[in-house]
Amino acid sequence: xxxxxxxxxxxxxxxxxxxxxSVSLEFGTEKDQYFPGLFTFQxxxxxxxxxxxxxVQDANNNHVxxxxxxxxxxxxxxxxxxxxxxxxxxxxxxxKSVTYVxxxxxxxxxxxxxxxxxxxxxSYDDQVDYISAQNVLVFRIGHGANDSEGGVLATDESFEIxxxxxxNDPGNNGYVPPIINVVRITALSDAGLKxxxxxxxxxxxxxxxxxxxxxxxxxxLSSSNxxxxxxxxxxxxxCKKYEIERSVDGRIFTLAGTVDGSxxxxxxxxxxxxxxxxxxxxxxxxxxxxxxxxxxRASYSKVLSLRLKIIxxxxxxxxxxxxxxxxxxxxxxxxxxxxxxxxxxxxxELVSKNIQLIKGTNxxxxxxxxxxxxxxxxxxxxxxxxxxxxxxxxx
Numbered sequence: 001x002x003x004x005x006x007x008x009x010x011x012x013x014x015x016x017x018x019x020x021x022s023v024s025l026e027f028g029t030e031k032d033q034y035f036p037g038l039f040t041f042q043x044x045x046x047x048x049x050x051x052x053x054x055x056v057q058d059a060n061n062n063h064v065x066x067x068x069x070x071x072x073x074x075x076x077x078x079x080x081x082x083x084x085x086x087x088x089x090x091x092x093x094x095x096k097s098v099t100y101v102x103x104x105x106x107x108x109x110x111x112x113x114x115x116x117x118x119x120x121x122x123s124y125d126d127q128v129d130y131i132s133a134q135n136v137l138v139f140r141i142g143h144g145a146n147d148s149e150g151g152v153l154a155t156d157e158s159f160e161i162x163x164x165x166x167x168n169d170p171g172n173n174g175y176v177p178p179i180i181n182v183v184r185i186t187a188l189s190d191a192g193l194k195x196x197x198x199x200x201x202x203x204x205x206x207x208x209x210x211x212x213x214x215x216x217x218x219x220x221l222s223s224s225n226x227x228x229x230x231x232x233x234x235x236x237x238x239c240k241k242y243e244i245e246r247s248v249d250g251r252i253f254t255l256a257g258t259v260d261g262s263x264x265x266x267x268x269x270x271x272x273x274x275x276x277x278x279x280x281x282x283x284x285x286x287x288x289x290x291x292x293x294x295x296x297r298a299s300y301s302k303v304l305s306l307r308l309k310i311i312x313x314x315x316x317x318x319x320x321x322x323x324x325x326x327x328x329x330x331x332x333x334x335x336x337x338x339x340x341x342x343x344x345x346x347x348x349e350l351v352s353k354n355i356q357l358i359k360g361t362n363x364x365x366x367x368x369x370x371x372x373x374x375x376x377x378x379x380x381x382x383x384x385x386x387x388x389x390x391x392x393x394x395x
């Protein structure tokens with residue numbers, strides 16, 4: 001007696017659609033007699049991936065917010081996933097330094113909504129609400145969107161929305177602080193899983209009000225869990241140190257690390273700081289520099305937003321604990337060759353093998369683990385885009 005186990009992908013998109021309640025399976029043999037018992041299987045639905053970007057344009061096009069100036073915001077995005085994005089809602093919380101211009105919302109283009117359509121701001125009469133008490137705009141988009149819930153964005157369907165605000169007069173000092181505005185889109189997959197994305201629009205001078213001449217300030221993703229921040233100054237006055245601050249919402253910042261300043265200098269200096277973001281779950285992080293003088297005064301730089309690349313949406317290793325092998329199950333974002341490594345806890349490479357990953361769900365077996373002694377190990381999957389790791393235990 002024996003048993004055969006096989007796995008099949010049932011056509012493009014698995015060939016199973018929302019609302020289906022049955023599937024036909026055919027199996028057979030040439031000569032062997034077989035005794036089918038209970039067949040069980042798991043179906044993964046295609047998930048949506050909604051993305052959004054936010055742009056801001058000031059009236060005189062000098063990229064600096066000025067009192068009573070009109071700003072035009074543009075929200076653009078689409079569903080880049082393989083499944084439907086249901087109940088799509090965009091929420092834009094405006095900063096206190098601006099006032100929404102009534103009647104300025106215009107749908108330039110949006111799936112399921114008439115192009116170049118201007119909507120009212122009244123609550124629950126169409127797809128747009130302005131909640132004045134909270135200074136919040138709510139947009140319900142997609143096919144079937146109405147005055148109470150969002151609609152559906154199918155794969156590759158997009159949207160573009162515009163609205164205007166005016167910059168509030170700051171008072172006697174005349175200084176308008178940087179205007180930072182974060183917008184969020186939410187949707188549900190056919191299986192009820194939530195998809196979200198954030199975007200930020202920032203309007204302020206490049207260097208900000210630092211008592212240093214800041215030539216540049218950049219943030220780049222150097223790996224799947226490491227951000228490299230670099231900045232260059234051409235002059236510093238009484239500069240004691242820089243504090244690097246991180247935020248996941250663009251509003252509340254916490255200390256990520258410090259770098260010593262150069263005191264008083266007119267020579268160009270370059271700085272860098274590596275920030276571990278392995279524990280960050282959001283799609284976007286935000287950074288700013290806090291510059292501290294020797295006399296205790298502090299000033300802030302511009303705010304940078306950095307969209308994180310999600311290398312693996314799901315990564316599991318089983319059995320854990322293991323005895324002679326492990327099975328790796330991971331959802332990958334592209335077709336590419338990757339490398340699987342088994343490392344000891346002190347970083348020594350014990351097993352290494354190349355694998356071919358496809359965009360979507362992958363199943364990989366690592367069978368060369370019988371000789372390893374009992375203890376803790378690291379399973380690592382690496383590609384050109386980055387990597388993911390998992391800790392496992394051998395019995």
